[in-house]
Amino acid sequence: MNQEVFAALSEALQRGEEVALVTIVSSVGSTPQRVGAKMLVYADGRTVGTIGGGCYENEAFWKAREAIKSRKPVTLTFELNDDFAQETGLVCGGQMEVFVEPIEPSPALYVFGAGHVGYHVGKMAHEVGFHVHVIDDREKFASTERFGAGIDVVVEDVPTWIDAHELPPTAYAVIVTRGHTHDLDAMRALAQRPLRYLGLIGSKAKVKRIFDALVEEGLGADRLARVHAPIGLDIGAITPQEIAVSIIAELVAVKHGKVTDPGAPAVSMRWEGALSNVQK
Secondary structure, three states: OHHHHHHHHHHHHHHOOOEEEEEEEEEEOOOOOOOOOEEEEEOOOOEEEOOOOHHHHHHHHHHHHHHHHHOOOEEEEEEOOHHHHHHHOOOOOOEEEEEEEEEOOOOEEEEEOOOHHHHHHHHHHHHOOOEEEEEEOOOOOOOHHHHOOOOEEEEOOHHHHHHHOOOOOOOEEEEOOOOHHHHHHHHHHHOOOOOOEEEEOOOHHHHHHHHHHHHHOOOOHHHHHOOEOOOOOOOOOOOHHHHHHHHHHHHHHHHOOOOOOOOOOOOOOOOOOOOOOOOO
């Protein structure tokens, strides 16, 4: 049975699906399944495998679906008492501990802009496990030779590319184009997308100008409130490499649920001009 679960897990990750793996990690007394029994739960409610059935499996099922949304594991303890025996017809009188582990594929990161900051963001993100896609309309910067193997590089107008592609809701997007107009165009195309992370580079003054322009165009403030801007954790970054480190740190923090509020003081960079002499 576990082979079926492992095969389904592998297929789900290849398709880019988020799932939760439910495993019996300890048991005492009489239980319907042994330690190691597994059940895979999909976000849409499908399941593969079993940890024994009954009300406790149903509770584990719902906890697994919650874990997929929260991306946080949970440990459950069940007392298999007379009520469980009456419901299932099984003679049980033990205790069982179940571990629910949310599992997601390596996240996709879309870097819009292949300049100096975009280059270092793409390279570092690839090293820490993101599936990186870099999009820029400049062949000089957007080249596979420059970024190296394992990074998908596309030479195309950014808004045109965005309009032609569906980004999964688990995707991360970083806007680091070469100027205000290009950043605005990318934000206009991405702000309505239900992405896990959307970050915009620039000083607070530049971010405000872009946000004001989008609000004037009719974009809801709720959409802008989820944008991480200015992008990156506040580590005092100045050089392109340091700025990339701050962005990658924020991406990893979001991935592990350590940063959820784009407006939190610890999230915003305080560059105010550090970017003025840096070609993005």
